[in-house]
Amino acid sequence: MTAKQKKMLLRILVTAALLVALHFVPGSNGLRFALYLVPYAVIGWDIVLKAVKGIGNRQVFDENFLMCVATMGAFAIGLLRTGDYEEAVAVMLFYQIGELFQSYAVGKSRRNISELMDIRPDYANIEIDGKLVKTDPDEVAVGTVITVQPGEKVPIDGVVLEGSASLNTSALTGESVPRDVKPGDEIISGCIDMSGVLKIRTTREFGDSTVSRVLDLVENASSRKSRSENFISRFSRWYTPVVVFGAVALAVLPPLIRLASGADPAWGDWIYRALTFLVISCPCALVISIPLSFFAGLGGASKAGILIKGSNYLEAMAHTGVVVFDKTGTLTQGVFEVTAIHHSPLSEEQLLEYAALAECASSHPIAASIRKAYGKELDLGRVSEIEEISGNGVTVRIDGKSVAAGNDRLMERLGIPFTPCHHTGTIVHMAIGGDYAGHIVISDKVKPESAQAVAELRDAGVRRTVMLTGDRKAVAEQIAGELGIDEIHSDLLPQDKVSRLESLLETKSGREVLAFVGDGINDAPVLSRADLGVAMGAMGSDAAIEAADIVLMDDNPRKIAKAIRISRKCMSIVYENIVFAIGVKVACLVLGALGIANMWLAIFADVGVMILAVLNAVRALFAGRDDG
Amino acid sequence: MKKTYKIEVDCANCANKMESAAQKTAGVSGAVVNFMTQKMTVEFEEGADASAVMKDVLSACKKVESDCEIFL
Numbered sequence: 001m002t003a004k005q006k007k008m009l010l011r012i013l014v015t016a017a018l019l020v021a022l023h024f025v026p027g028s029n030g031l032r033f034a035l036y037l038v039p040y041a042v043i044g045w046d047i048v049l050k051a052v053k054g055i056g057n058r059q060v061f062d063e064n065f066l067m068c069v070a071t072m073g074a075f076a077i078g079l080l081r082t083g084d085y086e087e088a089v090a091v092m093l094f095y096q097i098g099e100l101f102q103s104y105a106v107g108k109s110r111r112n113i114s115e116l117m118d119i120r121p122d123y124a125n126i127e128i129d130g131k132l133v134k135t136d137p138d139e140v141a142v143g144t145v146i147t148v149q150p151g152e153k154v155p156i157d158g159v160v161l162e163g164s165a166s167l168n169t170s171a172l173t174g175e176s177v178p179r180d181v182k183p184g185d186e187i188i189s190g191c192i193d194m195s196g197v198l199k200i201r202t203t204r205e206f207g208d209s210t211v212s213r214v215l216d217l218v219e220n221a222s223s224r225k226s227r228s229e230n231f232i233s234r235f236s237r238w239y240t241p242v243v244v245f246g247a248v249a250l251a252v253l254p255p256l257i258r259l260a261s262g263a264d265p266a267w268g269d270w271i272y273r274a275l276t277f278l279v280i281s282c283p284c285a286l287v288i289s290i291p292l293s294f295f296a297g298l299g300g301a302s303k304a305g306i307l308i309k310g311s312n313y314l315e316a317m318a319h320t321g322v323v324v325f326d327k328t329g330t331l332t333q334g335v336f337e338v339t340a341i342h343h344s345p346l347s348e349e350q351l352l353e354y355a356a357l358a359e360c361a362s363s364h365p366i367a368a369s370i371r372k373a374y375g376k377e378l379d380l381g382r383v384s385e386i387e388e389i390s391g392n393g394v395t396v397r398i399d400g401k402s403v404a405a406g407n408d409r410l411m412e413r414l415g416i417p418f419t420p421c422h423h424t425g426t427i428v429h430m431a432i433g434g435d436y437a438g439h440i441v442i443s444d445k446v447k448p449e450s451a452q453a454v455a456e457l458r459d460a461g462v463r464r465t466v467m468l469t470g471d472r473k474a475v476a477e478q479i480a481g482e483l484g485i486d487e488i489h490s491d492l493l494p495q496d497k498v499s500r501l502e503s504l505l506e507t508k509s510g511r512e513v514l515a516f517v518g519d520g521i522n523d524a525p526v527l528s529r530a531d532l533g534v535a536m537g538a539m540g541s542d543a544a545i546e547a548a549d550i551v552l553m554d555d556n557p558r559k560i561a562k563a564i565r566i567s568r569k570c571m572s573i574v575y576e577n578i579v580f581a582i583g584v585k586v587a588c589l590v591l592g593a594l595g596i597a598n599m600w601l602a603i604f605a606d607v608g609v610m611i612l613a614v615l616n617a618v619r620a621l622f623a624g625r626d627d628g
Numbered sequence: 629m630k631k632t633y634k635i636e637v638d639c640a641n642c643a644n645k646m647e648s649a650a651q652k653t654a655g656v657s658g659a660v661v662n663f664m665t666q667k668m669t670v671e672f673e674e675g676a677d678a679s680a681v682m683k684d685v686l687s688a689c690k691k692v693e694s695d696c697e698i699f700l
Contacts (some may be wrong), residue, residue: 057691
């Protein structure tokens with residue numbers, strides 16, 4: 001509890017004690033009026049002050065004003081009619097209890113959620129004169145060597161110099177599968193070293209390291225407001241004046257009507273009802289619980305290794321109807337392997353040598369697999385005139401001879417007759433000196449979890465799954481069949497993917513959201529074009545974290561379905577709160593207008609609704625826990 | 629130019645009021661108040677002096693909610 005809150009608690013206790021004491025004190029009406037002013041002043045002076053300031057600043061119709069009017073009205077009724085002042089003070093007392101509880105509950109929830117997300121390491125160990133000194137990670141310059149011992153969190157991104165260990169990445173990915181690192185490997189901050197002592201040379205500053213960036217991302221996510229939150233803001237802006245006019249009408253119209261029809265106007269009754277009406281009307285429960293639900297939902301998702309960059313994206317994810325996948329690296333491992341070599345006049349090794357040299361400058365995974373299959377060192381001096389033709393392949397000069405390595409399109413372009421392959425897989429045709437030299441078959445492996453991931457998506461309510469790939473139709477069809485994907489678009493050049501996505505966007509129905517899932521590195525334009533861009537395997541990839549709306553820290557495709565489930569749960573909590581808060585309020589307002597509810601009930605209802613809404617909101621934090 | 633400030637505000641409604649007050653202040657092209665993280669992000673118009681504008685923002689906010697604080 002903060003100091004402010006403790007002072008308020010004291011005031012509440014004193015007022016309650018005074019109320020109880022005064023209950024037993026007899027006296028004339030005037031005396032009791034004066035006596036009851038004491039606890040009223042103790043508990044209510046700041047509300048009255050704020051109301052006065054409010055009027056001065058032309059902010060007349062706020063909560064403080066309503067409370068003052070209501071309680072002073074109750075005092076007036078006591079003075080003129082009932083002689084009962086308890087109600088007036090009690091109303092103010094309960095209001096302040098409600099405010100205190102709100103402040104405490106929200107502060108506590110906020111702190112709990114923030115702490116849960118706090119994966120930031122507090123210190124870095126630097127070896128000075130043979131001893132390890134704990135240093136503030138902010139002060140560690142790039143290129144410094146830090147030491148991480150078993151059980152400690154890696155504080156800053158870097159490269160392992162010495163030592164090997166098993167790392168617990170659950171703080172970032174939510175998965176407890178360990179990763180091993182050895183000298184030469186890159187290591188990410190936020191992971192916990194489970195087994196060995198590591199010496200790491202930092203490659204970034206603390207503020208730039210993965211863990212800091214992840215935390216900033218999650219923290220700022222709640223600043224991007226969702227449509228529900230904007231609705232609540234607008235709602236509460238017109239709600240208060242409407243309620244005030246309603247109360248005035250309630251106080252004035254029925255008595256006037258009764259007066260006109262000759263009956264006793266019963267001003268007192270109707271004014272009392274109007275005051276109760278005002279007291280019930282406070283929209284706090286709604287205004288507090290909705291942002292809190294989103295905050296908790298964002299926090300819960302980040303614990304599961306799903307970083308959502310804004311409340312609006314969380315909201316959108318719950319309506320995902322179409323999921324478009326990029327094949328390589330998302331559904332498949334993106335690790336290509338040479339599986340066969342056909343129709344080559346040269347020996348396999350010779351062909352691979354030419355192919356590896358031709359692909360020496362390419363960063364494409366296919367090129368990497370060819371180089372890996374060749375296995376030996378490449379003399380780059382033999383290669384010249386490298387020309388990479390996007391979507392087709394590469395032409396080079398090796399030892400003076402012209403060599404081409406690429407797909408069907410490249411062969412057609414160069415006018416070289418080729419032998420197509422009946423195997424599924426990516427085919428790299430080779431042509432040496434203008435003559436066809438056979439082809440190399442390269443296959444990518446589907447991730448073991450992909451099939452289950454697609455099934456889970458369907459369970460989570462996704463209507464359609466689509467796969468986009470630059471690969472051949474045969475390969476695409478085989479994989480789609482294996483995984484149960486509805487629609488495929490193959491043989492796509494990189495620029496085709498964007499236009500294909502745009503035509504898919506046109507086939508959406510209603511409020512459906514289209515999500516695109518890719519690896520972020522070369523999918524940036526497609527990611528930004530989709531309603532929701534989801535980047536996978538993003539641990540360590542800045543480009544992915546920047547380009548996507550939702551970032552999955554590891555590369556398990558099942559996380560997509562999990563993200564949808566979490567967002568659905570969070571949204572259902574939000575809607576529950578909206579319906580509950582508005583519903584109970586309206587019911588109480590009606591009861592108050594009819595005279596069935598008195599002020600005690602009114603305040604109780606207000607505080608009760610608020611407590612329940614806040615508790616319900618915090619449930620969103622655990623949305624990711626129950627499933628696997 | 630965007631800047632983020634730490635704020636102290638007790639209730640979510642007041643945070644909303646602060647946001648509208650800030651948005652209406654001269655020199656401010658956009659403002660977002662995040663009640664959950666107790667932070668306010670203000671985007672300033674071209675050529676506006678951030679510290680002067682923030683003083684106006686603070687007094688505008690104090691008018692709608694006397695209990696709030698912006699740590700400049």
